[in-house]
Amino acid sequence: MSLLELRKLNKHFGGLHVTNSVDLTLQTGEIHCLIGPNGAGKSTLFRLILGEHHPGSGDILFAGENITALKSFARIHRGLSVKFQVPGVFKGLSVRQNLEIALQSRQRGAELNAEIARLLAFLGLESEQAQIAGNLSHGQKQWLEIGMAVSLKPRLLLLDEPTAGMSPEETHMTGEMVQRLNADGMTVLAIEHDMAFVRQVAHRVTVLHLGQVFAQGSIDEIVADERVAAIYLGQAHA
Amino acid sequence: MNGFLSLFRRLEGPQTVGRGPAFWGLFALVLAVALAYPLFSDGYTVGNTVYFFVWVFIALSLCLIWGYGGSLSFGQTAFFGIAGYGYGILTINFGSAYGFTLVALVAAVAIAALFAVLLGYFMFFGRIAGVFLGIVTLAVTLMLERFMAQTAGPEWHIGAARLNGFNGMSAMPPLTIPWPGEPIVLFADVGLYYLVLGLLVFVYLALRILMNSSFGNIIVAIRENPERAEMLGYDIRKYQLITFVIGAALAGLSGVLYTVWGQYITPSSMGMTAAALPLIWVAVGGRSDLTSTVIGTLVVLAAFQALTIYGSQYALVFMGVLLVLTVLIAPNGLVLGVMNWLGRLASRLTQRAG
Ligand SMILES: Nc1ncnc2c1ncn2[C@@H]1O[C@H](COP(=O)(O)OP(=O)(O)OP(=O)(O)O)[C@@H](O)[C@H]1O
Ligand SMILES: [Mg+2]
Numbered sequence A: 001m002s003l004l005e006l007r008k009l010n011k012h013f014g015g016l017h018v019t020n021s022v023d024l025t026l027q028t029g030e031i032h033c034l035i036g037p038n039g040a041g042k043s044t045l046f047r048l049i050l051g052e053h054h055p056g057s058g059d060i061l062f063a064g065e066n067i068t069a070l071k072s073f074a075r076i077h078r079g080l081s082v083k084f085q086v087p088g089v090f091k092g093l094s095v096r097q098n099l100e101i102a103l104q105s106r107q108r109g110a111e112l113n114a115e116i117a118r119l120l121a122f123l124g125l126e127s128e129q130a131q132i133a134g135n136l137s138h139g140q141k142q143w144l145e146i147g148m149a150v151s152l153k154p155r156l157l158l159l160d161e162p163t164a165g166m167s168p169e170e171t172h173m174t175g176e177m178v179q180r181l182n183a184d185g186m187t188v189l190a191i192e193h194d195m196a197f198v199r200q201v202a203h204r205v206t207v208l209h210l211g212q213v214f215a216q217g218s219i220d221e222i223v224a225d226e227r228v229a230a231i232y233l234g235q236a237h238a
Numbered sequence B: 001m002n003g004f005l006s007l008f009r010r011l012e013g014p015q016t017v018g019r020g021p022a023f024w025g026l027f028a029l030v031l032a033v034a035l036a037y038p039l040f041s042d043g044y045t046v047g048n049t050v051y052f053f054v055w056v057f058i059a060l061s062l063c064l065i066w067g068y069g070g071s072l073s074f075g076q077t078a079f080f081g082i083a084g085y086g087y088g089i090l091t092i093n094f095g096s097a098y099g100f101t102l103v104a105l106v107a108a109v110a111i112a113a114l115f116a117v118l119l120g121y122f123m124f125f126g127r128i129a130g131v132f133l134g135i136v137t138l139a140v141t142l143m144l145e146r147f148m149a150q151t152a153g154p155e156w157h158i159g160a161a162r163l164n165g166f167n168g169m170s171a172m173p174p175l176t177i178p179w180p181g182e183p184i185v186l187f188a189d190v191g192l193y194y195l196v197l198g199l200l201v202f203v204y205l206a207l208r209i210l211m212n213s214s215f216g217n218i219i220v221a222i223r224e225n226p227e228r229a230e231m232l233g234y235d236i237r238k239y240q241l242i243t244f245v246i247g248a249a250l251a252g253l254s255g256v257l258y259t260v261w262g263q264y265i266t267p268s269s270m271g272m273t274a275a276a277l278p279l280i281w282v283a284v285g286g287r288s289d290l291t292s293t294v295i296g297t298l299v300v301l302a303a304f305q306a307l308t309i310y311g312s313q314y315a316l317v318f319m320g321v322l323l324v325l326t327v328l329i330a331p332n333g334l335v336l337g338v339m340n341w342l343g344r345l346a347s348r349l350t351q352r353a354g
Helices: A042-050 A072-078 A095-103 A109-123 A138-151 A168-183 A195-201 A219-224 A226-231 B002-009 B020-040 B043-068 B076-094 B097-124 B131-149 B190-211 B214-224 B226-230 B236-262 B272-285 B290-308 B312-329 B334-353
Strands: A002-013 A016-027 A031-035 A057-062 A080-083 A156-160 A187-191 A204-209 A212-217
Touching: A002 A042, A002 A187, A016 A042, A016 A187, A016 A212, A031 A042, A031 A168, A031 A195, A042 A072, A042 A080, A042 A156, A042 A187, A072 A080, A072 B226, A080 A138, A095 A109, A095 A138, A095 B214, A109 A138, A138 A156, A138 A168, A168 A187, A168 A195, A187 A195, A195 A219, A204 A219, A204 A226, A212 A219, A212 A226, A219 A226, B020 B043, B020 B190, B043 B076, B043 B190, B043 B214, B043 B236, B043 B272, B043 B290, B076 B097, B076 B131, B076 B236, B076 B272, B097 B131, B097 B236, B131 B272, B190 B214, B190 B236, B190 B290, B214 B226, B214 B236, B226 B236, B272 B290, B272 B312, B272 B334, B290 B312, B290 B334, B312 B334
Parallel strands: A031 A187, A031 A204, A080 A156, A156 A187
Antiparallel strands: A002 A016, A002 A057, A204 A212
């Protein structure tokens, strides 16, 4: 069964055709990785899915419902959630308050505190809970934001470069985190440049190039594809 | 009952400085002094203190919208003026019998709030933010000032109330509480003092509770990162609008109290200078905290008045210098800086003692 379906999605920024007739279908329960060179239009695709940008044409279906005209917050209520490319934590607030803001609309009182404690443990941020989020390391900010996104218990989790700025060990841990969430039933769409991460988690991979779906398949098929290697020419890849 | 108790727990929280017995003890002490003070003072000085208190409401409105909400509004004096004129027009037409002045107070604040609903809807649902919000609100304020200033002719009247152009409206009745026998008229001394003090304490505590609630959490989240807040499922425009309207009502309350205090209101109360001064009080005090806003406003107002004796132009220059100093030395506010320093000192002392 498909959870997300993009149909002939188009987006222009002035003369720039950033999203070019994109068709993409996500199956419920899969971990899908979106890769592609810088400027390929990956983050823009996320913003279209989230309703921050509106497509010039095309449709976005989520769980069978056409959500193309819905406001962003309403899409979140339908079961979407995101971690942005640039960590979007509330910098001036404590780690704990960041999580509280994410959780407070579904839980209160003792239940809320228990859920915050559970998330802090899941993220390995227990000893940082009183710290101001702006003082965290880049990796910790990434985790905190993943935690906030996950706390909504979304059906589809969008991760834009979740491991940027992380060491190989941290990247691996993040991969395990994503796999655990997926095992609990969360569908994941992740933009990632780190091919080790993609290899670790992806069930399927889509390559975006110049705003178009360039290739799609398993990680092995993608890595073996010479056309894909060609567009990455000059860029490091696995 | 449980809900009631949890309200009181919200008097302290992440959005407000000050907690524990030390803080509330100090609060009680200050309140006791404030309550006793008219007994040891003269009517003129008490009236002057009322004048200071009146401005605290507009400062708190700015603290809410700007300090907590992150939207710089120049429009607070517009709501101040609308409510002030509203009170004048209503009471000049309908008089002060049967407690009508109290109805007029509430109605005038409601008119300002309603105006904020319209303006705020247009701004927030039109996704006007940042500098543009400041520009739009300033433009509205100055337009209102210009408009009121040209209403000198006799054709500009609402019922019996002449608008009087640049000279403004005057001689509206003071607040009058109906009482068996003789109604109690709250002239700008002891009577009005206790009413305004009561309102001030109520508003201060209510805002503390509001800001430390889940609503307050969302407001500061929007200030920190509106995109993230929306992507947690919050309709941020709705929260911005509600904050803006509460702020407008507080500014309106300031306007009504100012009008009953001096029994006049003029267009210049919405002018450029009037719009800039609250920004300075709040910035100097510390816009992101209610307590520092209250203290900062009272201190700066008192200093301003003391300097005005030497000439109001010097006092205005001093205000400008103060603002620049704040931005350079303590961008989060001078009073808030001192408060945080005292807080750290206190916790270090208790640590050493313990
Ligand atoms: N709001 C915008 N206005 C104009 N151009 C934009 C805007 N957002 C993105 N672009 C342009 O669209 C193209 C795609 O950007 P996008 O951020 O989607 O790329 P990306 O694939 O996420 O790249 P990266 O891997 O560097 O994050 C880029 O050329 C970018 O400059
Ligand atoms: Mg990107």
